Amino acid sequence: MSRPSLYALQGFVAAARHGNLSHAAQSLHLTVSALSHQIRGLEEQLGQRLFVRKARGVELTADGQRLFERVAEHLEAIEQAMRPYRARRDDVLTITVLPSFATSWLVPRLPGFVDLHPRLEINLQSTADLVDFERDLGIDAGLRFGHGEWPGLRTVHLFDDWVMPSASPALLERLGRPTLRTLERFPLLSAAGNWSRWFETYGGTPPRRFVATFDDSETMLRAAVEGLGVALGRSTLMRPLVKAGLLVPLFSERLKSDKAYHLVYPPRSDDHAGLVAFREWLLAEARSYAALDSTPPPVEVRAPAGQRGTARKAR
Structure with a gap:
């Protein structure tokens, strides 16, 4: 045979x-x-x-x-x-990135990088799964949200993030604008457990139950846009929605997240020419964004027109 x-x-x-x-x-x-x-x-x-x-x-x-x-x-x-x-092509850069971060932050800025490096091919793999760089040799780097502790990988801090309550204009028109003291009586949306920190910091008591609980921040913010309730969301994900008028920040107060955004990559990518160029561009964009994000979005303190009612409790 x-x-x-x-x-x-x-x-x-x-x-x-x-x-x-x-x-x-x-x-x-x-x-x-x-x-x-x-x-x-x-x-x-x-x-x-x-x-x-x-x-x-x-x-x-x-x-x-x-x-x-x-x-x-x-x-x-x-x-x-x-x-x-295995041969590596320095003119091809493959990056794994969180879907929410890709949509809200990276992709809107990416044309600027492509203009600077038109011959570099960018491959984005949008996934929430962590990559095993030892097995997935086709992936050069990743953009992740975490504490910055990924053993065996180079970790480059990009910027911190903040969380703050926001709601849709329609919900505020219907229920009025909360104060820090009355916020607990509004319908609240939950994800990642940040509400406990919020009430510990700014006073009040979390409700016995939330209107809805999510395991994904992007889905929670979409629910807030539809008027389901008040979301305590990350500023990086919220800013495009605030800019589009779909969400309204409720207070100037906010909480610093215990996690941050990082660029991570294995030592084998140290001399990848495409990654070196991307890292330099990414850090410049991150510095510009961090300077912008040091100031919370402006908060309109006037209650919606024709609305002076008191918010009903979330059931």
């Missing part, structure tokens, strides 16, 4: 790990048809059926499982050994 090709074994292992030919083909940058052809050829060469095709994917047969256990770790060892020798 002739020796199976390395590509066929690689395709087999990917299909076994994903349990889905479409996902496996995508991870290998192949078409599903090409991957299916590889696996079919391997089955014919070995004289064994390796997969059972099912409605939602594929499943290893007993023979397929034995083959997987014997070859998967060796393919992984080859992959590990070849990683240091």
